[in-house]
Amino acid sequence: MTSHTIAPVVPARGRLRPLGIDEVRIDDGFWAERQRVNGTNTLAHIEAKLESEGWLPNFDLAAAGTLPQGRRGREFADSEVYKYLEALAWEIGRTGDEDLEQRFRAIVARVAAAQEDDGYLNTRFGRPDQGARWSDLEWGHELYCLGHLFQAAVARGRTRPDADDGLLQVAVRAADLVCREFGSDGRDAICGHAEVEVGLAELARLTGDRRYLDQAALFVQRHGRRTLADIGFGRSYYQDDVPVRDADVLRGHAVRANYLSSAAVDVAVDAADADLLDTLRSQWRRTVERRTYVTGGQGAHHSDEAFGEDWELPPDRAYSETCAGIGSIMFSWRLLLADGGPQYADLIERTLFNVVATSPAPDGRAFYYANTLHQRVPAQPADPDATSPRAQSSLRAPWFEVSCCPPNVARTFASLAAYLATADDDGVQLHQYASASVRTTLPDGTVAAFRVSTAYPADGRIRVTVVEDGEWTLTLRVPAWATGAVVRFGSEDSADAAPGSFALRRAFRAGDVVELDLPVAPRVTAPDPHVDAVRGCVVVERGPEVLALESVDFGADVAEAVLTADPVEVDGRVSAEVRRRDTGESADVALVPYHSWAQRGPSTMRVWLPTS
Amino acid sequence: MTSHTIAPVVPARGRLRPLGIDEVRIDDGFWAERQRVNGTNTLAHIEAKLESEGWLPNFDLAAAGTLPQGRRGREFADSEVYKYLEALAWEIGRTGDEDLEQRFRAIVARVAAAQEDDGYLNTRFGRPDQGARWSDLEWGHELYCLGHLFQAAVARGRTRPDADDGLLQVAVRAADLVCREFGSDGRDAICGHAEVEVGLAELARLTGDRRYLDQAALFVQRHGRRTLADIGFGRSYYQDDVPVRDADVLRGHAVRANYLSSAAVDVAVDAADADLLDTLRSQWRRTVERRTYVTGGQGAHHSDEAFGEDWELPPDRAYSETCAGIGSIMFSWRLLLADGGPQYADLIERTLFNVVATSPAPDGRAFYYANTLHQRVPAQPADPDATSPRAQSSLRAPWFEVSCCPPNVARTFASLAAYLATADDDGVQLHQYASASVRTTLPDGTVAAFRVSTAYPADGRIRVTVVEDGEWTLTLRVPAWATGAVVRFGSEDSADAAPGSFALRRAFRAGDVVELDLPVAPRVTAPDPHVDAVRGCVVVERGPEVLALESVDFGADVAEAVLTADPVEVDGRVSAEVRRRDTGESADVALVPYHSWAQRGPSTMRVWLPTS
Numbered sequence A, B: 001m002t003s004h005t006i007a008p009v010v011p012a013r014g015r016l017r018p019l020g021i022d023e024v025r026i027d028d029g030f031w032a033e034r035q036r037v038n039g040t041n042t043l044a045h046i047e048a049k050l051e052s053e054g055w056l057p058n059f060d061l062a063a064a065g066t067l068p069q070g071r072r073g074r075e076f077a078d079s080e081v082y083k084y085l086e087a088l089a090w091e092i093g094r095t096g097d098e099d100l101e102q103r104f105r106a107i108v109a110r111v112a113a114a115q116e117d118d119g120y121l122n123t124r125f126g127r128p129d130q131g132a133r134w135s136d137l138e139w140g141h142e143l144y145c146l147g148h149l150f151q152a153a154v155a156r157g158r159t160r161p162d163a164d165d166g167l168l169q170v171a172v173r174a175a176d177l178v179c180r181e182f183g184s185d186g187r188d189a190i191c192g193h194a195e196v197e198v199g200l201a202e203l204a205r206l207t208g209d210r211r212y213l214d215q216a217a218l219f220v221q222r223h224g225r226r227t228l229a230d231i232g233f234g235r236s237y238y239q240d241d242v243p244v245r246d247a248d249v250l251r252g253h254a255v256r257a258n259y260l261s262s263a264a265v266d267v268a269v270d271a272a273d274a275d276l277l278d279t280l281r282s283q284w285r286r287t288v289e290r291r292t293y294v295t296g297g298q299g300a301h302h303s304d305e306a307f308g309e310d311w312e313l314p315p316d317r318a319y320s321e322t323c324a325g326i327g328s329i330m331f332s333w334r335l336l337l338a339d340g341g342p343q344y345a346d347l348i349e350r351t352l353f354n355v356v357a358t359s360p361a362p363d364g365r366a367f368y369y370a371n372t373l374h375q376r377v378p379a380q381p382a383d384p385d386a387t388s389p390r391a392q393s394s395l396r397a398p399w400f401e402v403s404c405c406p407p408n409v410a411r412t413f414a415s416l417a418a419y420l421a422t423a424d425d426d427g428v429q430l431h432q433y434a435s436a437s438v439r440t441t442l443p444d445g446t447v448a449a450f451r452v453s454t455a456y457p458a459d460g461r462i463r464v465t466v467v468e469d470g471e472w473t474l475t476l477r478v479p480a481w482a483t484g485a486v487v488r489f490g491s492e493d494s495a496d497a498a499p500g501s502f503a504l505r506r507a508f509r510a511g512d513v514v515e516l517d518l519p520v521a522p523r524v525t526a527p528d529p530h531v532d533a534v535r536g537c538v539v540v541e542r543g544p545e546v547l548a549l550e551s552v553d554f555g556a557d558v559a560e561a562v563l564t565a566d567p568v569e570v571d572g573r574v575s576a577e578v579r580r581r582d583t584g585e586s587a588d589v590a591l592v593p594y595h596s597w598a599q600r601g602p603s604t605m606r607v608w609l610p611t612s
Helices: A030-052 A057-064 A077-095 A098-114 A142-159 A167-182 A196-207 A210-222 A254-270 A274-290 A322-339 A342-356 A405-414 B030-052 B057-064 B077-095 B098-114 B142-159 B167-182 B196-207 B210-222 B254-270 B274-290 B322-339 B342-356 B405-414
Strands: A024-028 A421-423 A427-430 A435-441 A447-454 A461-466 A470-478 A485-489 A495-497 A500-508 A513-517 A523-525 A537-542 A545-550 A561-563 A568-570 A573-580 A586-593 A608-610 B024-028 B421-423 B427-430 B435-441 B447-454 B461-466 B470-478 B485-489 B495-497 B500-508 B513-517 B523-525 B537-542 B545-550 B561-563 B568-570 B573-580 B586-590 B608-610
Touching (some): A030 A098, A057 A098, A077 A142, A077 A405, A098 A167, A142 A167, A142 A196, A167 A196, A196 A210, A210 A254, A254 A274, A254 A322, A274 A342, A322 A342, A322 A405, A342 A545, A421 A435, A427 A435, A427 A447, A447 A470, A537 A573, A561 A608, B024 B030, B030 B098, B030 B405, B057 B077, B057 B098, B077 B142, B077 B405, B196 B254, B210 B254, B254 B274, B254 B322, B274 B322, B322 B342, B447 B470, B461 B470
Parallel strands (some): A427 A470, B427 B470
Antiparallel strands (some): A024 A435, A421 A427, A485 A495, A485 A513, A523 A537, A537 A545, A568 A573, B421 B427, B447 B461, B461 B513, B470 B500, B485 B495, B523 B537, B537 B545, B561 B573, B568 B573, B573 B586
8 A cells, every 4th residue: 555646545455456647547438538528528517606606705704704604505515616627636646737736726715814813714604794613514515615625735735745735734734623523532423415425534534644534533432322303304314314334225315325435444344343344235235226217317306316215217307417426436446446356447337427427527527417318398498608506407508506516526637547447466457448657656566567558439449558567467347237248368269258357467568458358239228127207118328428319319208119129220310110109100210328318408308218 | 256265265256166166065975084084183293293393383482472492393384374274264164163163362462473474474484683674585496385274264255254253354464464564665576485376366356355366476477587596496396487378387396387377367367367367277288297296296306396298207216296286276276266177177186186195194193295207216104203304215204304194184074075076157167076965156147056975086986966957957077098988977878078057947846866877987097208218117096096016915026027918906905916026926916096005014116007
């Protein structure tokens, strides 16, 4: 383990060691394009909105001492600034962009100026005519906001350890205050929205200050002890119904649940708490099996943005919040580092391609907040100049009253390279496939260095070219759907690679090529028969992508569609015979990647297709 | 038409004339029991809660001039007092109970004392440190509350026209204020929750003051002109998206939508506006066909308590609010009076047996607010002493933070006799079947008088015994499901009565018997193939009752159930062969009326049963 890894999550121990964004670089293809758009368009778009919506100026008002007058935005508006800072930090680390560096420093200065002498930092509480500090733990989001501040400071501390901007000092002062206020001798309380826990854990890993990890552990442990008020949604909404250690599945608000579970893994790993880790693995398994959409999306309720019960997965009311997808990736990634199980990387892939990639428009300036799997009525374009008061009902919108998703997507894309590969004592594990360069030094000094070339997911061929001589093990994830995958190495006969992991130890020479061939031809997937909402339907998938039927291709409302034959792929175009229930006519209709839907104007759409 | 009819809805014209509760009396059976429990238990339960929750004392504080200090309850708390007054008025009219009469007068005195000099009456607005009058039309519910006051005053005015309690005067003063404030020269505005419109229309019908009807028409007409703010749920939430006249289906909040539609029928009928009535008929049709559960329940969303899109009818997330069912009955009843179409009475029957009857516990002291069609996890008993913060998730609860349903059920049960039968120039139409006595005088002076004896819905035999000589037409509704119904009259051969209406004109003699035989044997109903959420499932119905599978009968979680054979009825017990998906075992399992579910402790339950 090294504390110098430039990655969002650097546990004290674990089966796999994360690689930093200095060790893995995405060069080309599907994700490189999204990183590019994120850097060129999304970040500027977010900053403009943070200014015009008043969420950044709130800090100026705080510094000027004039709050609460003029404060704008919801309780958690500060956190969007912090998520944006985190995104900037990763992007600066990735590109060294000098303009972004100046913007970053300017915002940090404004944030720092708003911090109070004792470390408290929040524009919504604590002043005359505002709520008292920590007076509304259920809905106030004060600790939640600080958690995002800590993650931003960690991103900065790892990408620019010698920077003098002061963000880390701001975070440390705030974290010290949190430890004083909420330590074992302090308030026996938690925040209604988990997040401070992951922030504190990572701040401990960065600074080496064990108090922050203890505080994170304390917060995790306090969940489920019913210190928060009962509310209409029930205490499960903020995971204060059952202790993490006693729970058997994720429940309640899907973002909160995933953030808390992520923190619980952090705490369990660093404390070598095998029991806690076991229950989290088992919670993950049941959540994926019974409470997760085929897209990887989580959250079946609009009312409380929450998980439904087991098997409750309505496509038309799928909430599948973009941020819940990101939270699920956070949780899976931590379990992957702890365990090495390929199922975690499988879910990350599914979620990246079908939730996170679905949210932003191609220009990176509009987003889905919720990601329905069935659009019954053509949604209208969002007003490009307006802030959407709702999570759903228009096409991708430029901004929301609750606008967590844009900066959350931005920080994820900016740090995405850190989720592609890991290392252990023997070699490197490749979890996600993209054209990329990887170079890391193993504990014995061996350098594992290679390039990945692929047009994935359009094509299933992944070509790994070794760049430096060295003996090490290359482990390739074979997705669960990839039955019939094949690995070829030089002149060696190809080997069938069963779903799971395929490991190849060689004394590699520069120029050696390992090829993995994943069968990405379209396939038909039937649902678990317990899922009531999609009985009698199937979904068509292609590689890691879920496909969708859109009315703009079908020529009619998708409510009339019945799939009558298996899909075929010709020249990269997937289509299937679909019958119209109303007219009885059948036609060959294109199926498009779900993440690309609603890019050709208002349409109806469905992922699950009735077969009779 | 007579303005003396003692019924909730007395239009100026229409195909059918309502009969008052002095003309129809429910004597025995299913509904008589519910009326009895309502009178003995529910009314006292409600009054105790209105006191202990502070919603009645709010009026005392208003009278004492000490508000806003100490005010309790939500914006619409006043309305629960008015709904309760309406229920009391009908119950007093029905039974002449002297104790209830004293309670009624005591509450009216407290309400009257809170009214301001200019007629304004609301405990939540208009005082220093409260919101200004009419300052929050989106959420304030001021006009909504007054609408319920008007309905209470109408109930009292019709049941006790000579009473000196003063409620009608309170209502008239408030209605005059509404006309001054919101008349054609006043504020161009509506209330976020429709209700004042039906109240004003009926107040006009009672008092003969045309201004109130004009004001109701103005409010109806103003809907859809976007005078209310856009909100997260969209303006469709309060039917301010599209004018009533231009809409093609009910949408948005299901209670609001039905109350508004009811008022629109009132306005259309009294103004002989055939076009408006036509569009309302057509909206009703599409709403029933595409947006109504098999139970008659309406509202597919929890988040906004709203209708979903066409075909969006998830059983597990059915909101199907009790009050939306009552609103739907209000709407259907008005169309039935206007048109005479048996389809309206069919829906009323379906909704009464499967929504309204489902809400209260047998003792009338606990209620379902939402009526799911699929319970995935056994709900726990509600705390009998607590107020439930949520509409769903426990068994029937004694009271809610939003507690519209208990008093709404109470006023419906107390006035239920008024929904059984109607008259026209030729005779009497029997719409709902219950043991009852009916006596009315037709316009030509003929007396139509008869008793109805039946064990419906347990038994399908309905026996009408004429009590006085007279020539008139008896029209019997034959429900849409009752294929094979038979009518017998004395020694006459039985006649097949096709679904719809069966009319029999005779010079009846006292003692004559007409028998209607409705085939109530259990039947299997398939869903419309457009309804995605229940594809591959069927529902078992018996007469007007929807049946349900409960885990307490199944012996396992209903998630494992597959219906493998048609249901049979033996000695009044309906059962069917059900296979367990997990074990593969099959057994003969009882199916119970949906309205009786969750009366044997926590259980899982489903109405729609998978067939494979």
